[in-house]
Amino acid sequence: MIERVLHGKVAVVTGGASGIGRSTALRFGEAGASVVVADIDADGAEAVSKELTGRGAAAVAVRTDVTDQATVADAVAIAESEFGRLDIVSCNAGLAGFPTPALDADPDEFDRIFAVNVKGVWHCVRAAVPALRRAGGGAITIVGSVMGERARPGFGAYASSKAAVNHLARTLALELAGDAIRVNALAPVATDTAMLPQFLGPEDPERARAAFIAGIPLGRLAQPEDIADAAVFLSSPAARFITGVVLPVDGGRSV
Numbered sequence: 001m002i003e004r005v006l007h008g009k010v011a012v013v014t015g016g017a018s019g020i021g022r023s024t025a026l027r028f029g030e031a032g033a034s035v036v037v038a039d040i041d042a043d044g045a046e047a048v049s050k051e052l053t054g055r056g057a058a059a060v061a062v063r064t065d066v067t068d069q070a071t072v073a074d075a076v077a078i079a080e081s082e083f084g085r086l087d088i089v090s091c092n093a094g095l096a097g098f099p100t101p102a103l104d105a106d107p108d109e110f111d112r113i114f115a116v117n118v119k120g121v122w123h124c125v126r127a128a129v130p131a132l133r134r135a136g137g138g139a140i141t142i143v144g145s146v147m148g149e150r151a152r153p154g155f156g157a158y159a160s161s162k163a164a165v166n167h168l169a170r171t172l173a174l175e176l177a178g179d180a181i182r183v184n185a186l187a188p189v190a191t192d193t194a195m196l197p198q199f200l201g202p203e204d205p206e207r208a209r210a211a212f213i214a215g216i217p218l219g220r221l222a223q224p225e226d227i228a229d230a231a232v233f234l235s236s237p238a239a240r241f242i243t244g245v246v247l248p249v250d251g252g253r254s255v
C-alpha cells in the first residue's frame with residue numbers, strides 16, 4: 001500500500017491499458033489521483049478504468065491514438081470536464097519491434113515507431129501544457145528507456161526513438177520550468193509486459209531472457225510496478241525540486 005501522495009490530483013496516462021501504463025494508472029489511483037486511462041485499445045482502457053473504480057478511485061477511459069493530436073486533446077479535455085483540472089501526465093504509450101540490424105529496418109516500421117514513441121509524446125505534451133498551466137503547474141513523466149542511454153545491437157529505430165524522448169524531456173524541463181511544470185523521463189530496463197517478447201526476439205526467448213537478466217546487477221527483469229512506483233514519486237510533491245532527470249529504473253543495468 002502506498003501513501004496517498006497524489007490526493008486531489010488529476011492524471012492522464014497514455015498507453016494506460018497494458019503493462020507499465022496499466023500499473024501506473026493503478027498506482028496513481030491508489031495514491032489518490034483521479035485517472036484518465038488513454039489508450040488506442042479502447043476495451044483495454046475501459047477494463048483498467050473499471051479496475052480503478054472497483055478499487056475506489058475515480059477514473060474514466062478514453063480511446064486515444066497518440067499519433068493523432070485531436071484524440072490526445074480529447075483526453076486532456078476529458079480530464080478537465082470530468083475532474084476539473086489536470087496536474088499529472090504520464091506519456092507512456094509506446095511501440096517496439098523485433099530485433100533487426102539498424103540498416104535492415106523496415107522503413108514503414110521505422111516511421112511508425114517514431115510516430116508513436118517520439119511525435120506521440122510531443123502531441124501529448126503539447127495538448128497537456130495549457131491545462132497544466134491552468135492548474136498552476138504540474139508534472140510530466142515521459143517513459144523513455146535505458147536503451148535510449150545505452151546502445152544495444154538490433155534496436156536502432158526503437159533505441160534512437162527513446163534517446164529522442166529522453167532528451168525531449170530535458171529540453172522541455174528547461175522550457176517549462178517557468179510554468180512550474182516539471183518534466184522528467186523514466187528509463188526502464190527490460191520489463192515483464194506484453195512488449196517483452198519483442199525485445200527477447202523470436203529465436204530463443206529463454207536464452208535472451210537469461211542474457212538480459214545477466215546484465216542486471218539486481219538479478220531480475222523489471223516488473224511494471226517498479227516503473228509505476230517511480231512514476232508516482234516523480235509526479236508527487238516529494239519530487240518537487242526534480243526536473244530534467246532521466247531516471248534509470250533498471251536494477252543497476254546502466255551503472
Ligand SMILES: NC(=O)c1ccc[n+]([C@@H]2O[C@H](COP(=O)([O-])OP(=O)(O)OC[C@H]3O[C@@H](n4cnc5c(N)ncnc54)[C@H](O)[C@@H]3O)[C@@H](O)[C@H]2O)c1
Nearest residue numbers: 015017018019020040065066093094145190191193194195
Ligand atoms: N517492456 C519493456 O521492456 C520496456 C522497457 C523500457 C521502456 N518501455 C516503454 O514503456 C512503455 C510502455 O510499454 P509496455 O512495456 O507497458 O508495453 P505494452 O505493450 O504492455 O503497453 C503499451 C501500451 O501502449 C498502447 N499504445 C500503442 N500505440 C498507441 C498509440 N498510438 N496511442 C495510444 N496508445 C498506444 C498499447 O495499446 C498498450 O496498451 C513504452 O513506451 C515502452 O517503450 C518498455
